[in-house]
Amino acid sequence: MEDHQHQLVPSEMALRVKALESLLVEKGLVDPAALDALVDTYENRVGPRNGARVVARAWTDPAYKERLLRDAPGAIAELGFLSMQGEHMVVLENTPRVHNMVVCTLCSCYPWPVLGLPPVWYKSAPYRSRAVIDPRGVLREFGVEIAPEVEVRVWDSTAELRYIVLPERPAGTEAATEDALADLVTRDSMIGVALVRLA
Amino acid sequence: MNGIHDMGGMHGFGPVQAEKDEPVFHEPWEGRTHALNRALGAWKKWNIDTGRFGIEQIPPAEYLRMSYYEKWFTRNVELLVKTGLVSRAELESGRPEPGSALRTPPLRAGGVAAIALDRGIASSVEPAVTPLFAIGERVRAKNIQPVGHTRLPRYARGKTGEIHLDHGVYAFPDTSAHGLGENRQHVYSVRFAARELWGHEAPARDSVHIDLWDEYLERA
Numbered sequence: 001m002e003d004h005q006h007q008l009v010p011s012e013m014a015l016r017v018k019a020l021e022s023l024l025v026e027k028g029l030v031d032p033a034a035l036d037a038l039v040d041t042y043e044n045r046v047g048p049r050n051g052a053r054v055v056a057r058a059w060t061d062p063a064y065k066e067r068l069l070r071d072a073p074g075a076i077a078e079l080g081f082l083s084m085q086g087e088h089m090v091v092l093e094n095t096p097r098v099h100n101m102v103v104c105t106l107c108s109c110y111p112w113p114v115l116g117l118p119p120v121w122y123k124s125a126p127y128r129s130r131a132v133i134d135p136r137g138v139l140r141e142f143g144v145e146i147a148p149e150v151e152v153r154v155w156d157s158t159a160e161l162r163y164i165v166l167p168e169r170p171a172g173t174e175a176a177t178e179d180a181l182a183d184l185v186t187r188d189s190m191i192g193v194a195l196v197r198l199a
Numbered sequence: 200m201n202g203i204h205d206m207g208g209m210h211g212f213g214p215v216q217a218e219k220d221e222p223v224f225h226e227p228w229e230g231r232t233h234a235l236n237r238a239l240g241a242w243k244k245w246n247i248d249t250g251r252f253g254i255e256q257i258p259p260a261e262y263l264r265m266s267y268y269e270k271w272f273t274r275n276v277e278l279l280v281k282t283g284l285v286s287r288a289e290l291e292s293g294r295p296e297p298g299s300a301l302r303t304p305p306l307r308a309g310g311v312a313a314i315a316l317d318r319g320i321a322s323s324v325e326p327a328v329t330p331l332f333a334i335g336e337r338v339r340a341k342n343i344q345p346v347g348h349t350r351l352p353r354y355a356r357g358k359t360g361e362i363h364l365d366h367g368v369y370a371f372p373d374t375s376a377h378g379l380g381e382n383r384q385h386v387y388s389v390r391f392a393a394r395e396l397w398g399h400e401a402p403a404r405d406s407v408h409i410d411l412w413d414e415y416l417e418r419a
Contacts, residue, residue, distance in 0.1 A: 011226065011228070013226075013228050013266075013268075013269060013272070014226065014227070014228040016228075016272065017228040017231050017232055017235075017272060018228070018231075019293050020235070020272070020275075020276065020290075021231055021235060022293065023285065023289060023290070023293055023294070023295070024235065024239075024285070026294070026295050027284075027285070027289075027295045027299065027301065027302060028301045028302035028303055028304060029239065029242070029284055029285070029302055029304060030235060030238040030239065030304050030306070031238070031304040031306065031307050031308065033307070033308035034234070034238050034304065034306045034307055034308045034310070034311055035231060035234040035235065035238060036234075036308070037308040037311035037312075038230075038233070038234035038237050038238065038311050038315075039224070039230040039231065039233070039234050041311055041312070041315045042223055042224075042230070042233065042315075043223045043224065043230065045315070046315055047223070088366065088367070090364075090366075090388075103207075105205070105206055105207030105352055105354075106204055106205060106206075106207075106251075106350060106352060107204060107251055107254065108267070112315075113315070116223065117223055117233070119217065119218065119221050120218060120221065120225075120267065121215050121216055121217045121218070123267050124212075124215065124216070125206055125209075125212040125263065126212040126213050126214060126215045126216065127215045128206040128207065129206040129207065129208065129209040129210070129211075129212050130212070130215070131207075132207045132208060132354065132396070132407050133207070133208045133354075133396075133397055135405065136402065136405075138215055141214055141215050142215070142217070148402065149404070150404075151404040151405060151406065152393075152402065152404075152405045152406075153405070153406050153407075153408060154405075154406070154407045154408070155388075155407075155408045156207065156352065156407060156408065156409045156410070157410065158350045158351075158352060158409055158410045158411065159350060159366065159369060159386045159410035159411075159412070160247075160369055160386075161366055161386070161388070161410055188217075
């Protein structure tokens with residue numbers, strides 16, 4: 001009931017943003033159709049399914065994986081998810097010896113073209129403060145226990161490089177198609193806070 | 200600046216709270232704020248470093264209270280006024296000042312698909328910019344306390360690590376944010392052992408890789 005009423009009455013932020021947008025449109029500073037297209041792009045066109053396609057291709061095509069690890073922007077652009085002039089991406093391969101995990105302690109840097117916009121927890125103080133000092137504790141909260149002999153390697157995105165984790169392919173998927181594999185790959189596994197598991 | 204945004208290693212914020220089936224935007228105004236930010240960026244009146252410094256200047260208590268997109272909104276209003284795109288009077292009245300020129304937006308709907316795949320911050324290979332450090336070299340992050348924008352997090356200052364990757368040449372945030380020039384230089388992924396950063400109780404094999412510019416580093 002409370003929630004329902006909240007949606008009927010626009011929030012203060014909703015009103016402030018609407019007022020600013022109207023002013024900017026009236027001054028010719030922004031095109032409302034461009035704003036619509038931007039919202040649509042991030043709600044419907046760019047998201048972790050793009051990254052999952054990249055991961056599934058790397059799992060099934062060793063030559064692609066080799067290109068991806070050597071030149072991530074080029075290999076990602078091959079699938080149409082990044083322009084050739086796009087921001088620089090680095091793919092981090094999880095192995096039985098190394099578990100990679102990505103954070104931005106200073107703000108919210110995140111590989112938009114392949115993962116879409118980051119979830120609130122990624123941008124939150126608990127994750128940003130703890131991922132570097134207690135990554136294993138954070139992973140445990142996500143239900144992931146990393147063995148002591150495995151190196152946990154945290155990547156703090158302090159510059160314009162954008163990191164995406166190539167998770168380990170789960171056992172028992174040898175016969176799976178690329179499409180079926182892509183369905184298994186979650187956003188969190190590409191941030192490095194989850195493992196890919198059979199559904 | 201030694202601001203609240205520099206959170207790496209802090210305690211007290213509690214567990215990570217992940218939301219199941221989280222929407223991209225929780226309310227329509229968040230999507231509009233995100234879109235306004237991109238569309239205003241197309242005016243090229245400020246760069247990514249100016250924008251980040253704008254967020255960092257939100258007072259600490261406000262920074263923690265505000266939601267993510269509320270911070271973006273606040274920052275954008277400040278930048279609009281600072282760069283003269285909008286006046287304080289216009290913000291208060293909600294209407295263009297009489298006689299103000301009608302502009303033409305640089306970003307139209309047709310241009311959106313391209314920028315979604317390209318933020319326009321490419322690394323570059325510039326042979327003229329010589330790297331100061333080589334892969335495998337031992338380096339120390341300088342113990343400096345810049346009062347302006349910096350991307351050298353506090354938890355790394357004074358710590359010793361090893362150059363792991365050379366990412367190429369990028370604008371230097373500490374000058375770029377303040378209109379003092381791009382001062383392009385090499386950025387490296389520097390590997391710090393968790394024990395170097397956090398002491399002997401940290402797991403022996405674990406590490407943190409931080410992207411750092413030439414000017415943040417000195418030979419160890």
